Amino acid sequence: MTPGPPRSHAPIFWGLFGAGGMLAALLGPMLVLITGVLVPLGLLLPPDFMDHPRMLAFAQNWLGKAFLFFVISLFAWHAAHRIFYSLHDVGVPAGRLARLLCYGSALAVTLVAAGSLLAVGS
Amino acid sequence: MRKPFVRPMTGWWRRDPYFVRYMWREATALAVAAYAVVLMVGVWRLAQGQAAFDGWLQALRSWPSIVLHLVLLAAMVLHAVSWFEIMPKTMPMLFLGGERVAAATITRAGLAAAAAAALALLAVAWMLRP
Amino acid sequence: MKTIPIEVLRYRPEQDGEPWWQRFELPYTDDMSVLQGLLAIKDDFDGSLSFRWSCRMAICGSCGVMIDGKPRLGCKTFLRDYAPGGLRVEPLAHFPIERDLVVDIGDFIGKLQRILPYIVPKEPRTLEQGEYLQTPRELEFFEQYSSCINCLLCYSACPQYGLNDKFVGPAALSLLHRYNADSRDGARQERMQLVNAKEGVWTCTAVGYCSEVCPKGVDPANAVNQNKVASAKDYFLRFVAPKGADR
Numbered sequence: 001m002t003p004g005p006p007r008s009h010a011p012i013f014w015g016l017f018g019a020g021g022m023l024a025a026l027l028g029p030m031l032v033l034i035t036g037v038l039v040p041l042g043l044l045l046p047p048d049f050m051d052h053p054r055m056l057a058f059a060q061n062w063l064g065k066a067f068l069f070f071v072i073s074l075f076a077w078h079a080a081h082r083i084f085y086s087l088h089d090v091g092v093p094a095g096r097l098a099r100l101l102c103y104g105s106a107l108a109v110t111l112v113a114a115g116s117l118l119a120v121g122s
Numbered sequence: 123m124r125k126p127f128v129r130p131m132t133g134w135w136r137r138d139p140y141f142v143r144y145m146w147r148e149a150t151a152l153a154v155a156a157y158a159v160v161l162m163v164g165v166w167r168l169a170q171g172q173a174a175f176d177g178w179l180q181a182l183r184s185w186p187s188i189v190l191h192l193v194l195l196a197a198m199v200l201h202a203v204s205w206f207e208i209m210p211k212t213m214p215m216l217f218l219g220g221e222r223v224a225a226a227t228i229t230r231a232g233l234a235a236a237a238a239a240a241l242a243l244l245a246v247a248w249m250l251r252p
Numbered sequence: 253m254k255t256i257p258i259e260v261l262r263y264r265p266e267q268d269g270e271p272w273w274q275r276f277e278l279p280y281t282d283d284m285s286v287l288q289g290l291l292a293i294k295d296d297f298d299g300s301l302s303f304r305w306s307c308r309m310a311i312c313g314s315c316g317v318m319i320d321g322k323p324r325l326g327c328k329t330f331l332r333d334y335a336p337g338g339l340r341v342e343p344l345a346h347f348p349i350e351r352d353l354v355v356d357i358g359d360f361i362g363k364l365q366r367i368l369p370y371i372v373p374k375e376p377r378t379l380e381q382g383e384y385l386q387t388p389r390e391l392e393f394f395e396q397y398s399s400c401i402n403c404l405l406c407y408s409a410c411p412q413y414g415l416n417d418k419f420v421g422p423a424a425l426s427l428l429h430r431y432n433a434d435s436r437d438g439a440r441q442e443r444m445q446l447v448n449a450k451e452g453v454w455t456c457t458a459v460g461y462c463s464e465v466c467p468k469g470v471d472p473a474n475a476v477n478q479n480k481v482a483s484a485k486d487y488f489l490r491f492v493a494p495k496g497a498d499r
Binding site: 020021022025028030031036037039040041044046048050051052054073079082083085086089090105116119120 | 131132148154155157159160164165166168169172176182183187190195202236241243244247252
């Protein structure tokens, strides 16, 4: 059989998309509700639930670090992959620049999150 | 003579409610991205110290932020529902007790897991309250 | 006899610069399919109307058209369901129009040939050795994907094919999967080369409309998307598993 077409590297980004999508489906709604609505309004949970000493302790703990890192990073990679393909759907040429901007943003978010979580120490 | 006519694809997704729903599903990615950035800014401010982090907390208490998060909440729910709706398509044929497992069963199991995870997260937060 | 307004998209390459709508007030009965409606138009109103058809019973796959913007088999769709408002009939979306309701399907035929659409026996048997035996479960694993009648409604439903006709597409990938899923077949590695390409499964964004419109329950969306998992496994495990390893 003649050599086939070149192998796509999509599996890497699709894997990240899938992991992020599953995490967002399971945890996204409640995380948004807690951090963005309940705590700021003091509903069900007190407004000082997320105050600096408590959040610092959470982020300094290695489990807390891992939780925050994976949520932030995988959400970003999920969104980047879907947004990149959606550009193509709405007629925006999905070339090298679009790919760089989408996945580059996810990489930037990942690096900022990693750097910040390391900077808070343990 | 042959002179094949190619029809344009512009506005394709407006032509059918199925495609409109698909575009709404894809649009949820904007909400997932926005929330990732909100959290990223949060941990960044955390690394910059108390004053910076308090500024982030203050911003979260503002009405524009709360309204934004209600929109993000709706989008996250749409993401979760549409995620488990399409998930069975990525799976090979499953058999349980000799019978084929229907796609709807897999979807319902996924939504149940999402509901359970949400409640578990809330329960953990409740137990960790000051 | 009652009538129903029916608009048909016409295109005659030798005289038309672009397609145009032709309208008829078609006398019909409740048992008439859209295909029968087209045949009545050709018989009684305009003999130049061109369209493909054959079996009239949803097994040959010839009579696919867009009815009110949705891909449907003409023989399996009924005029009574569009009364009294009427209906619009166009050629299948995402294919170049040859003439009237006839589209150029050469691209699909080429893809059908490229996917190795035959069993390459894993363990060849001579006639003396007897039949290949399969359990009912092994049959069930691929049977649904063998139901495809090549009607191309799924290609008309697939926006990714509409945006990029290099995409191998739902029906071709379903047939590819039919062979990969058959316990008798041993050519999975060769077919995976097509699956793993950008225009293999990776152009699909799981819209899922293909499975909605399939008149035979093939579920092409499932055939394509479960092969994303297979392709990802192949991508990440290719250095671990020896070449030619199955599954």
